[in-house]
Amino acid sequence: MIRKLLSAGLFILFAFFVYMDFSPGIELILVLSLAIVAPLWESVGYLSLAFLGFLLVYRSIGGFVGIFTLIFAIEYVESIHLAKRNAPAEHYYVLFAGTLLAVPVYYFAYLLSLYAPSLVNTVVGAVFIVLLYVLFYLVVKR
Secondary structure: OHHHHHHHHHHHHHHHHHHHHHOOOHHHHHHHHHHHHOOOOHHHHHHHHHHHHHHHHHOOOOHHHHHHHHHHHHHHHHHHHHHHOOOOHHHHHHHHHHHHOHHHHHHHHHHHHHHOOOOOHHHHHHHHHHHHHHHHHHHHHO
């Protein structure tokens, strides 16, 4: 029960940040409709993550709002995955710690992009988030 409430709370936070990013429009409807279907079919959740990442990079949405949108999207999709497998609480802790590590890494990439202007900080931040996600997946897989 608590796991389902956690997923619902993460969805509300995710929807709030998506609304802040895209305001009412077609992007908001597409991303949230894919995310709503995620509990029924996990592949759609990963598709919504990919689509959200593409939209964030395409619209050059970064900073605090963009990074937290992606963090809550990953936490939402993965919490659904963990709830279906009745994962122990330690897996949720690793999920939250891993995704929240994206914030300092993103700002490190931002500082790096000041000295290397060819790097776009949103793309570098997205790559770091994907690397953190892979790290989380490998830790939980063991």
